[in-house]
Amino acid sequence: MLDRLFSPKRMAALEESIADLANSCIDRFAVRGACDFSVEFANPFPAGTFLRLLGLPIEGLDEFLRMKDDVIRPGGADEDAANQSRQRAGAEISTMFQMALAEREAESRDDLLTHLVGLERQGDLTRAESINICYLLLLAGLDTVSGTLECAFALLARRPDLQRVMADPESIGPAVEELLRWIVTSPAQARVVTDDVTVEGVHIPKGTKVTALQATINFDPARFTDPLTLDVERSPNRHATFGVGVHRCLGSHLARIELAVALREWHRRIPSYQLPDGYNVTYTPALRGVENLQLQFAT
Numbered sequence: 001m002l003d004r005l006f007s008p009k010r011m012a013a014l015e016e017s018i019a020d021l022a023n024s025c026i027d028r029f030a031v032r033g034a035c036d037f038s039v040e041f042a043n044p045f046p047a048g049t050f051l052r053l054l055g056l057p058i059e060g061l062d063e064f065l066r067m068k069d070d071v072i073r074p075g076g077a078d079e080d081a082a083n084q085s086r087q088r089a090g091a092e093i094s095t096m097f098q099m100a101l102a103e104r105e106a107e108s109r110d111d112l113l114t115h116l117v118g119l120e121r122q123g124d125l126t127r128a129e130s131i132n133i134c135y136l137l138l139l140a141g142l143d144t145v146s147g148t149l150e151c152a153f154a155l156l157a158r159r160p161d162l163q164r165v166m167a168d169p170e171s172i173g174p175a176v177e178e179l180l181r182w183i184v185t186s187p188a189q190a191r192v193v194t195d196d197v198t199v200e201g202v203h204i205p206k207g208t209k210v211t212a213l214q215a216t217i218n219f220d221p222a223r224f225t226d227p228l229t230l231d232v233e234r235s236p237n238r239h240a241t242f243g244v245g246v247h248r249c250l251g252s253h254l255a256r257i258e259l260a261v262a263l264r265e266w267h268r269r270i271p272s273y274q275l276p277d278g279y280n281v282t283y284t285p286a287l288r289g290v291e292n293l294q295l296q297f298a299t
């Protein structure tokens with residue numbers, strides 16, 4: 001039901017507005033010659049895209065980022081404080097979705113919320129399901145793109161040869177696929193086995209909780225020539241970074257556009273950049289990203 005709302009054609013229509021977002025982030029630090037890439041680009045850029053996709057006001061970006069962080073990684077002195085912070089932000093976000101959906105009921109617009117209201121009118125969704133969908137998109141579609149951008153730029157900052165490749169917009173499509181194959185920001189998925197099964201001689205009884213490491217597919221020599229080499233011209237590139245099977249990523253077309261636009265606009269404006277001297281990149285576990293990635297460039 002939601003696939004058509006995320007089709008390549010629909011997502012391509014957002015490209016110009018996504019490029020505007022990338023440029024408005026870059027405008028804020030381009031003359032400074034340095035940035036905290038995570039705070040100033042990798043986080044606000046996908047969050048802004050999310051607001052545009054849903055049809056929510058971009059002026060609320062800072063407040064939205066605060067609520068999103070309180071839901072995904074709440075601060076607080078202890079677990080109770082963190083849970084309270086998460087619940088408070090969760091309620092604020094739900095209210096925001098509630099109000100925006102009610103507005104679309106009164107007046108249609110060309111945005112995802114209006115489409116959800118349309119599905120409600122046909123009896124395909126309830127209001128609670130629409131809100132859950134918005135929530136799912138927030139949880140699935142922001143930090144995955146942020147983490148991929150952080151890992152990609154941490155890698156590119158150490159590879160001037162690849163920065164030069166990115167200067168050619170024609171090279172960006174295959175490079176995005178290879179960076180996705182290489183980085184795999186969400187490498188493992190939790191599953192419960194629904195039937196007794198034997199995999200490679202190992203019996204796994206029904207009900208067992210397993211972790212499926214789909215990232216390993218990306219480095220399988222039976223599937224990729226020279227899988228441990230980063231080849232930004234690799235083609236074909238049938239990686240499993242967006243998952244496999246029925247739960248495969250709903251937002252893959254949008255993610256690809258976001259990554260391609262970010263690489264294109266960044267390299268058009270900042271063709272050469274590096275890590276500061278003596279700076280060590282710290283990768284985050286679970287959902288792969290980089291903590292406060294610092295970049296420097298000539299102005």
Ligand code: HEM
Nearest residue numbers: 140141144145148186189241242243247248249250251255
């Ligand atoms: C580079 C960015 C992204 C990566 C690496 C990524 C990766 C994934 C993976 C691996 C799954 C499968 C999870 C599973 O099997 O349990 C998934 C599911 C999903 N993704 Fe993404 N994702 C990205 C961006 C996005 C974006 C931008 C959106 C939407 C705005 C999105 C929405 C979803 C949704 C809704 C699901 C659940 C699909 C289902 O359960 O049927 N993702 N994603």
